[in-house]
Amino acid sequence: MLRIREGGLWTTVxxxxxxxxxxxxxxxxxxxxxxxxxxxxxxxxxxxEYAGLEMTLLGPVIEFGKKTIIALTGAPVQAFLNxxxxxxWEAVAVDEGDVLSFRFCKKGVKSYLCVSGGIQVPEVLGxxxxxxxxxxxxxxxxxxxxxxxxxxxxxxxxxxxxxxxHVPVEFIPAWDDAKDLRVVMGVSGNRISDEGIKTFLDSEWxxxxxxxxxxxxxxxxxxxxxxHAPPFGAGSSSSNxxxxxxxxxxxxxxxxxxxxxxLNDATSGGGFVTIGTVISTDLDxxxxxxxxxxxxxxxxxxxxxxxxxxxxxxxxxxxxxxxxEQG
Numbered sequence: 430m431l432r433i434r435e436g437g438l439w440t441t442v443x444x445x446x447x448x449x450x451x452x453x454x455x456x457x458x459x460x461x462x463x464x465x466x467x468x469x470x471x472x473x474x475x476x477x478e479y480a481g482l483e484m485t486l487l488g489p490v491i492e493f494g495k496k497t498i499i500a501l502t503g504a505p506v507q508a509f510l511n512x513x514x515x516x517x518w519e520a521v522a523v524d525e526g527d528v529l530s531f532r533f534c535k536k537g538v539k540s541y542l543c544v545s546g547g548i549q550v551p552e553v554l555g556x557x558x559x560x561x562x563x564x565x566x567x568x569x570x571x572x573x574x575x576x577x578x579x580x581x582x583x584x585x586x587x588x589x590x591x592x593x594x595h596v597p598v599e600f601i602p603a604w605d606d607a608k609d610l611r612v613v614m615g616v617s618g619n620r621i622s623d624e625g626i627k628t629f630l631d632s633e634w635x636x637x638x639x640x641x642x643x644x645x646x647x648x649x650x651x652x653x654x655x656x657h658a659p660p661f662g663a664g665s666s667s668s669n670x671x672x673x674x675x676x677x678x679x680x681x682x683x684x685x686x687x688x689x690x691x692l693n694d695a696t697s698g699g700g701f702v703t704i705g706t707v708i709s710t711d712l713d714x715x716x717x718x719x720x721x722x723x724x725x726x727x728x729x730x731x732x733x734x735x736x737x738x739x740x741x742x743x744x745x746x747x748x749x750x751x752x753x754e755q756g
Contacts, residue, residue: 546582
């Protein structure tokens with residue numbers, strides 16, 4: 430098992446998410462940076478959906494209850510095994526009684542710890558992911574605290590042959606402060622004026638400190654709405670629409686001074702104007718954006734969004750083949 434000596438800032442059990450319940454109001458949850466999380470499992474030879482730990486800014490202190498293999502991915506962080514610095518993006522052996530600790534990460538937000546055999550908390554609706562707002566899944570539906578003990582699976586057959594396998598630098602994300610986020614425009618974007626849309630696309634946006642796994646808030650410019658007829662009154666404008674379902678990645682405009690991107694733990698519907706949707710492959714970039722970092726939104730087509738998703742899938746397949754060639 431894993432014994433939690435210190436909980437870190439915000440550490441939860443996550444996997445690739447809980448699918449098929451969003452229409453009932455239950456979001457998918459799962460790793461906020463799926464690309465980094467999946468690579469952690471690939472390094473260990475785990476199925477990609479096996480559960481691991483998502484650590485925010487400062488990871489926990491963990492004592493290992495048995496010999497196994499681990500991999501650290503995601504936001505760059507100094508990690509120490511028995512006070513010895515260990516590498517990220519590499520499969521590392523640990524022994525019973527070893528203690529893993531972390532320093533505060535200086536870039537990005539989310540780091541991941543994957544373990545051979547996965548974290549073995551009970552499945553809830555087909556997933557081990559934590560959804561804290563409903564205290565559902567993960568470890569008792571909450572973040573980890575001192576004294577928690579999590580069962581881990583037995584190392585998979587051949588797991589110890591993974592030791593030393595590492596991710597080539599070309600597969601490791603860049604950790605730039607400024608990001609370009611691709612958006613498919615639409616949904617209720619017709620409620621935004623032409624000038625408002627131009628401002629949205631031409632402006633640089635700044636991540637607010639009020640950002641988390643539910644949503645990221647961006648400030649930096651003013652987006653004007655279309656004037657419309659009653660019930661609001663002729664010549665008036667409003668960010669409200671008739672309630673409808675929000676996709677994950679939805680870009681809401683609740684007022685003229687901010688935009689909000691919905692993430693893994695988001696509400697499934699509401700009545701704010703939605704100017705478009707950030708494509709799925711760029712949600713990882715949002716999850717790794719620190720407060721006061723900057724971005725621009727770039728408009729693309731649905732076909733281009735699907736192509737980006739396919740390219741990401743091919744990249745992970747190439748990485749898996751590369752890791753297998755390492756031994």
